[in-house]
Amino acid sequence: MTYDPLKVAAQLERIVTKENTRKYYRFRADRWYGGIATADCVGCPLRCVFCWSDFPRDHPRKAGKFYTPEDVFNRLDSIARKRNLAQLRISGNEPTLGKEHLLKVLTLVEQSNYSFMLETSGVLIDEEYARSLAPFKNVHVRVSLKGTTPEEFSKLTGASPRTFKLQLDAIAHCLDAGVSAHPSAMLSFSSRENIQKLLDQLESVKPGLSRELEKEYVILYPNVIKRLKDAGIKPHTAYRPDGVPLELI
Numbered sequence: 001m002t003y004d005p006l007k008v009a010a011q012l013e014r015i016v017t018k019e020n021t022r023k024y025y026r027f028r029a030d031r032w033y034g035g036i037a038t039a040d041c042v043g044c045p046l047r048c049v050f051c052w053s054d055f056p057r058d059h060p061r062k063a064g065k066f067y068t069p070e071d072v073f074n075r076l077d078s079i080a081r082k083r084n085l086a087q088l089r090i091s092g093n094e095p096t097l098g099k100e101h102l103l104k105v106l107t108l109v110e111q112s113n114y115s116f117m118l119e120t121s122g123v124l125i126d127e128e129y130a131r132s133l134a135p136f137k138n139v140h141v142r143v144s145l146k147g148t149t150p151e152e153f154s155k156l157t158g159a160s161p162r163t164f165k166l167q168l169d170a171i172a173h174c175l176d177a178g179v180s181a182h183p184s185a186m187l188s189f190s191s192r193e194n195i196q197k198l199l200d201q202l203e204s205v206k207p208g209l210s211r212e213l214e215k216e217y218v219i220l221y222p223n224v225i226k227r228l229k230d231a232g233i234k235p236h237t238a239y240r241p242d243g244v245p246l247e248l249i
């Protein structure tokens with residue numbers, strides 16, 4: 001039985017957002033992108049089998065606390081100043097849940113010199129959402145595709161295969177709205193043939209877009225190893241947390 005991530009998102013928003021606040025479970029500096037101050041939010045409408053942040057995803061009522069946009073920006077700013085970092089992001093689960101909250105965080109970022117990496121599965125970014133991101137010139141959207149085809153997406157996330165298209169549409173909506181964006185994709189489970197299908201799809205979104213595809217591979221945290229084993233799904237390429245190649249960081 002598959003699920004519709006948009007329906008899950010509507011239910012989740014009632015749990016992880018309250019007025020203009022959103023639940024977060026951690027604030028930290030992280031090694032990705034050459035160093036980035038990171039706020040880990042609670043709640044995601046997908047259920048990826050390779051997810052490393054599964055406790056807040058599966059227990060949104062128990063995990064985290066509510067923070068205002070000002071709290072989030074101030075904490076990120078403080079981490080970035082201490083570590084001399086120029087980039088900020090929201091990670092952990094899905095940052096685009098709670099649009100009003102996110103847009104307020106981005107408004108504060110826009111008044112600073114930081115750049116902001118919006119990492120998202122894209123399933124919630126429709127045309128209107130993309131247009132509301134357009135005014136933020138220091139935001140870059142990284143749409144992380146969960147597999148390469150509708151069938152693979154459904155196998156890896158449990159979501160309806162027809163909703164794979166929401167991810168590709170998100171990239172198109174961002175580019176149409178003039179939002180800086182690129183695609184990445186989890187390729188640990190994909191055949192060469194399916195990767196080629198994805199590259200062809202990206203070319204049909206925008207000529208040349210396939211060359212911008214960023215490759216993602218599973219990182220074998222203990223909870224991820226267990227989930228993959230329970231699901232009987234084996235990656236053909238994966239890395240230990242201390243063994244990620246430098247070019248992927």
Ligand code: SF4
Nearest residue numbers: 044046047048051093
């Ligand atoms: S989209 Fe990200 S946070 Fe959500 S389940 Fe997948 S890996 Fe986890």
